[in-house]
Amino acid sequence: QSYAIGNSKIYLRYKTFIKKQGVPVSVIPSIPVTTGILIHISLILLLFVIAMILGERPSIYWLQIPIYTAFMAYFSYIWVLLTGLMTAITEDFSNVIRSIKPAFFWLSGIFFNSRAEGKNQFLFYYNPISFPVEGYRNSFAYHIWIWEEPVRFKCYITSMIILTVIAVLLYRRVRRSLPEFI
Numbered sequence: 001q002s003y004a005i006g007n008s009k010i011y012l013r014y015k016t017f018i019k020k021q022g023v024p025v026s027v028i029p030s031i032p033v034t035t036g037i038l039i040h041i042s043l044i045l046l047l048f049v050i051a052m053i054l055g056e057r058p059s060i061y062w063l064q065i066p067i068y069t070a071f072m073a074y075f076s077y078i079w080v081l082l083t084g085l086m087t088a089i090t091e092d093f094s095n096v097i098r099s100i101k102p103a104f105f106w107l108s109g110i111f112f113n114s115r116a117e118g119k120n121q122f123l124f125y126y127n128p129i130s131f132p133v134e135g136y137r138n139s140f141a142y143h144i145w146i147w148e149e150p151v152r153f154k155c156y157i158t159s160m161i162i163l164t165v166i167a168v169l170l171y172r173r174v175r176r177s178l179p180e181f182i
Helices: 015-019 028-052 060-089 095-107 121-125 130-142 148-176
Strands: none
Touching: 028 060, 028 130, 060 095, 060 130, 060 148, 121 130, 121 148, 130 148
């Protein structure tokens, strides 16, 4: 998660690739996302090892871990693309990202169970980080399949469609003029 949120200045960092080498703008976000996902996968493997050391037997529910990892990778790519383009247009946008980063983290459900019923439950359902986090928890601790929570899945898909549409529209608008912005 943090590798996605912390890379809003990706186009500024790799401006040489864009200006001099002509690397497509859409490829640049894959650099930190790939690195982050590799770290993420190694931490998941470590989690497997720790779970087995603590006596947890491998479960069929563990088979859905790659699905949640793919969801996290997709979110990361779209988020880095969107925030990177916004920051390339106006560098002040990175300050906005830096200020909302703690909210994303605390609303992700990493340190607490986001299943608690309440009037603010929709904040967890529509937070695109919350779905994979809960998915990992469902796979390791609760033994719940991905299709057993259709409302949470629909909310995740809805939020990802909205983010994807915004990112694609922004990308189409600024891709040719991005070297001028940076």
